[in-house]
Amino acid sequence: MTARPADEQSWTIYGxxxxxxxxxxxVPDRIDxxxxxxxxxxxxxxxxxxxxxxxxxxSGPGHHAVHLARECGALVDGVDLSPTQHQRALNAHGTEPGxxxxxxxxxxxxxxxxxxxxxxxxxxxxxxxxxxxxxALRDGLVDGAPLVFSAxxxxxxxxxxxxxxxxxxxxxxxxxxxxxxxxxWVLTPRLxxxxxxxxxxxxxxxxxxxxxxxxxxxxxxxxxARRHRTPSPSRLTSRPRxxxxxxxxxxxxxxxxxxxxxxxxxGRHRHGTWELPGGTVEPGESLHGTVVRELAEETxxxxxxxxxxxxxxxxxxxxxxxxxxxxAVVTSWQGEPADQPHxxxxxxxxxxxxxxxxxxxxxxxxxxxxxxxxxxxxxxTPAHFTAYADGTPPPTTANGTTPSQ
Numbered sequence: 001m002t003a004r005p006a007d008e009q010s011w012t013i014y015g016x017x018x019x020x021x022x023x024x025x026x027v028p029d030r031i032d033x034x035x036x037x038x039x040x041x042x043x044x045x046x047x048x049x050x051x052x053x054x055x056x057x058x059s060g061p062g063h064h065a066v067h068l069a070r071e072c073g074a075l076v077d078g079v080d081l082s083p084t085q086h087q088r089a090l091n092a093h094g095t096e097p098g099x100x101x102x103x104x105x106x107x108x109x110x111x112x113x114x115x116x117x118x119x120x121x122x123x124x125x126x127x128x129x130x131x132x133x134x135x136a137l138r139d140g141l142v143d144g145a146p147l148v149f150s151a152x153x154x155x156x157x158x159x160x161x162x163x164x165x166x167x168x169x170x171x172x173x174x175x176x177x178x179x180x181x182x183x184x185w186v187l188t189p190r191l192x193x194x195x196x197x198x199x200x201x202x203x204x205x206x207x208x209x210x211x212x213x214x215x216x217x218x219x220x221x222x223x224x225a226r227r228h229r230t231p232s233p234s235r236l237t238s239r240p241r242x243x244x245x246x247x248x249x250x251x252x253x254x255x256x257x258x259x260x261x262x263x264x265x266x267g268r269h270r271h272g273t274w275e276l277p278g279g280t281v282e283p284g285e286s287l288h289g290t291v292v293r294e295l296a297e298e299t300x301x302x303x304x305x306x307x308x309x310x311x312x313x314x315x316x317x318x319x320x321x322x323x324x325x326x327x328a329v330v331t332s333w334q335g336e337p338a339d340q341p342h343x344x345x346x347x348x349x350x351x352x353x354x355x356x357x358x359x360x361x362x363x364x365x366x367x368x369x370x371x372x373x374x375x376x377x378x379x380x381t382p383a384h385f386t387a388y389a390d391g392t393p394p395p396t397t398a399n400g401t402t403p404s405q
Contacts, residue, residue: 011082018088021176028063031068034209039209040222045222059079066099076100086102106136115142116140118146118148119141120149125185138227143227149223152221165185169181169182189206201228203224236376238361255325256308268345269361274356274364276367286305291330295330303334307331308329316382325367362381
């Protein structure tokens, strides 16, 4: 997965050519999501944005942001990775009231910015890996915020969209000059909907915008979505472990937190519980080694012992049997999670932290609570947690209380 828009250099070259020609597009009378004036709806699809903080993803020379500030009363931050495109915006609109232009990766910007009340992109979303930008937007928008963007559907060579989220070679065509090669994600409407749903958005509509002139095969998609509203906090359930005594070597286990831009990795046990990757420590095996082995055996993901950070020890019991569980965070890995032969846990999925599934395995619930006490409340039996760090406070239970002395 790339961490930056595809072929940043291509858009830097494009912006430089426009600077060299002194071309700055005028501020439009309306927002046109496609290449053709008057085709499709205008800014009304964003709703009432007067006085609201709006994010322009890939703002280019800035003329669309200025339109929304002037005509709709929005407060717009335009973010573009290309320094030459950013310079074009500053040259033309650097002192425009209600507009701020920033040069950088929009996902990185969202990690530090105050959440926005709406976001849009005009023909820019196909230039960014959706697995990079969509989770950043999910975390960088307020509940219920609209996200509206247009993206290529069929190019000038009549090549249609793909049902795989991989980039392909396209050309940035200029009226005067050689086309500039780049890469774009040209995806089917169904795939856009699946990706948006995966990353916490509800799709409200996808409209195809076609060229008005005969013989032009170009088609763009206009996608209207909205960030899911976070329900009021409710307690998640967890299911207990079996009371059957373990075999002697099976009383110590590990649970691995694999968390990234797509969310938290959980698998479904054949008995129905949702679990972190993990398992029991084998004789002579280190805890780091157990995490690496169990991760590979259950999910197919490959990690190294140095990629594993141990969080601490959780102690609880079932009847008279003391159970020891060590929580760990895997900071780097390779591959994609997949069901493995002869394993009891599969159906691996990425879950947003604010929408974890019901029915967590109690050990996984205890580890998650000790890792992130700010998670939605999870019902589980208490466990004594001792962190692996110098100068740690006295051991606490996984629900945050100090055990009685």
